[in-house]
Amino acid sequence: xxxxxxxxxxxxxxxxxxxxxxxxxxxxxxxxxxxxxxxxxxxxxxxxxxxxxxxxxxxxxxxxxxxxxxxxxxxxxxxxxxxxxxxxxxxxxxxxxxxxxxxxxxxxxxxxxxxxxxxxxxxxxxxxxxxxxxxxxx
Amino acid sequence: xxxxxxxxxxxxxxxxxxxxxxxxxxxxxxxxxxxxxxxxxxxxxxxxxxxxxxxxxxxxxxxxxxxxxxxxxxxxxxxxxxxxxxxxxxxxxxxxxxxxxxxxxxxxxxxxxxxxxxxxxxxxxxxxxxxxxxxxxxxxxxxxxxxxxxxxxxxxxxxxxxxxxxxxxxxxxxxxxxxxx
Numbered sequence: 001x002x003x004x005x006x007x008x009x010x011x012x013x014x015x016x017x018x019x020x021x022x023x024x025x026x027x028x029x030x031x032x033x034x035x036x037x038x039x040x041x042x043x044x045x046x047x048x049x050x051x052x053x054x055x056x057x058x059x060x061x062x063x064x065x066x067x068x069x070x071x072x073x074x075x076x077x078x079x080x081x082x083x084x085x086x087x088x089x090x091x092x093x094x095x096x097x098x099x100x101x102x103x104x105x106x107x108x109x110x111x112x113x114x115x116x117x118x119x120x121x122x123x124x125x126x127x128x129x130x131x132x133x134x135x136x137x138x
Numbered sequence: 139x140x141x142x143x144x145x146x147x148x149x150x151x152x153x154x155x156x157x158x159x160x161x162x163x164x165x166x167x168x169x170x171x172x173x174x175x176x177x178x179x180x181x182x183x184x185x186x187x188x189x190x191x192x193x194x195x196x197x198x199x200x201x202x203x204x205x206x207x208x209x210x211x212x213x214x215x216x217x218x219x220x221x222x223x224x225x226x227x228x229x230x231x232x233x234x235x236x237x238x239x240x241x242x243x244x245x246x247x248x249x250x251x252x253x254x255x256x257x258x259x260x261x262x263x264x265x266x267x268x269x270x271x272x273x274x275x276x277x278x279x280x281x282x283x284x285x286x287x288x289x290x291x292x293x294x295x296x297x298x299x300x301x302x303x304x305x306x307x308x309x310x311x312x313x314x315x316x317x318x319x
Contacts, residue, residue, distance in 0.1 A: 059216070059258060062260060103175075109295060110278055113177045114177070138212070
């Protein structure tokens, strides 16, 4: 899992967040890496948010029992076995702050899926627990 | 005024299902929810049957949604829970299978028939069975294909899967390709 995940870290980032001017002067690769770090870090900070935060999360955890966003993400991280694994992030401006997404993606023949979380960051880059939604299909 | 090909029909037919063969989800979903990284198996069958069950739909998840079309469900476990009757495919009566059913393939441990619920494990898939053939969305081929039940049961390598049926929700209305609601 780790190797595939690390391989995937170079792909799949779309960043258009305007409230971190310090990154505006960074080389593109560094800015991408910094943004990805910020989104992953924010998602981890949301680990204790209960799954009842949004209907899209309520029954979405792949391993039971599950109560939190941390349980939900851990279930899909644990399922990233053989095959190609990818972690991707993206942020878009939203009401002066940002709406960000973290995706965990996996492909191994017909075993193909992508699940993740979306959440808002405030103007200071802090994740908003009440904004969490769970993404994914299949 | 609907075209003759899009005339409302109460019953699902092979002709309807065949009209989707070879189609990519981008041709099927009018809302533009067609990211090839996602698994579109539930999304496909819900467009065929025009089912919106579940916590999220393709229109809710898309920024390119169109106003006059329904959003289709996109999650297998939520579709399973929305089926009025579920059971093991091999135990289904001819009467239960007549007219078509959703057919689910996943690990038996993820399926709870008594509570009509399914855990959202990654390895799960759904198609539509009619007259012994299953139409489903191949996520490797990125197109609609057919399979026989025994091949469908082996959809996932390395997983012993069970096959389950689910009857169509009361509000389901089948449509041919290009005729979705």
